[in-house]
Amino acid sequence: xxxxxxxxxxxxxxxxxxxxxxxxxxxxxxxxxxxxxxxxxxxxxxxxxxxxxxxxxxxxxxxxxxxxxxxxxxxxxxxxxxxxxxxxxxxxxxxxxxxxxxxxxxxxxxx
Amino acid sequence: xxxxxxxxxxxxxxxxxxxxxxxxxxxxxxxxxxxxxxxxxxxxxxxxxxxxxxxxxxxxxxxxxxxxxxxxxxxxxxxxxxxxxxxxxxxxxxxxxxxxxxxxxxxxxxxxxxxxxxx
Numbered sequence: 140x141x142x143x144x145x146x147x148x149x150x151x152x153x154x155x156x157x158x159x160x161x162x163x164x165x166x167x168x169x170x171x172x173x174x175x176x177x178x179x180x181x182x183x184x185x186x187x188x189x190x191x192x193x194x195x196x197x198x199x200x201x202x203x204x205x206x207x208x209x210x211x212x213x214x215x216x217x218x219x220x221x222x223x224x225x226x227x228x229x230x231x232x233x234x235x236x237x238x239x240x241x242x243x244x245x246x247x248x249x250x
Numbered sequence: 251x252x253x254x255x256x257x258x259x260x261x262x263x264x265x266x267x268x269x270x271x272x273x274x275x276x277x278x279x280x281x282x283x284x285x286x287x288x289x290x291x292x293x294x295x296x297x298x299x300x301x302x303x304x305x306x307x308x309x310x311x312x313x314x315x316x317x318x319x320x321x322x323x324x325x326x327x328x329x330x331x332x333x334x335x336x337x338x339x340x341x342x343x344x345x346x347x348x349x350x351x352x353x354x355x356x357x358x359x360x361x362x363x364x365x366x367x368x369x
Contacts, residue, residue: 145292171356182341182360183293226292230356235348237306238283238358242292 145241156217160244162227163209172210175226217248254361256342262367268330271364275344284327285341300348332368339363
């Protein structure tokens with residue numbers, strides 16, 4: 140079983156739609172959780188960290204469910220510019236820790 | 251503030267040849283990561299350094315890949331001999347993890363990557 144799993148998509152949604160992605164992780168000792176955005180042929184960039192209490196940044200909401208070992212990302216009122224691949228990342232104990240990414244979920248927002 | 255620098259941006263080689271990639275992290279960042287990203291997949295951690303020590307290299311194919319971070323600053327990743335399946339983007343990233351005196355948010359800062367094509 141992979142350490143971090145995501146549905147690769149693609150998710151094709153119309154502008155203005157709400158879309159949600161899930162990411163599951165296998166190691167219950169995982170410590171920190173993140174969502175990154177990666178545009179085509181570009182490097183990943185941090186979108187937001189995920190906190191136990193959940194957190195919101197504008198149209199983006201991230202949630203963590205430690206009991207079920209998944210994190211989620213909700214995008215409201217999708218824009219064309221949200222089209223990208225969304226990568227979840229977790230830190231896993233390994234000496235200090237190691238930083239593991241999922242396979243990414245492709246989102247395409249359609250006009 | 252300068253970002254993570256990588257070179258070369260593009261490299262085309264034939265199988266069984268060797269190649270080396272260089273990375274200079276953000277100044278002061280203690281932790282440096284090398285990831286391999288094959289088209290359509292997420293970044294796969296190859297090796298993680300904290301200062302000049304290895305934190306994890308469990309997924310580094312050690313029969314052909316090697317990496318070093320002398321003096322705890324810049325790093326080199328080498329592949330020798332290359333195989334067709336090594337065609338990928340090699341991403342270097344750095345973070346504040348392990349950097350004394352600074353608040354670590356956990357964010358990784360990536361370079362633009364080195365795109366390798368093995369023919």
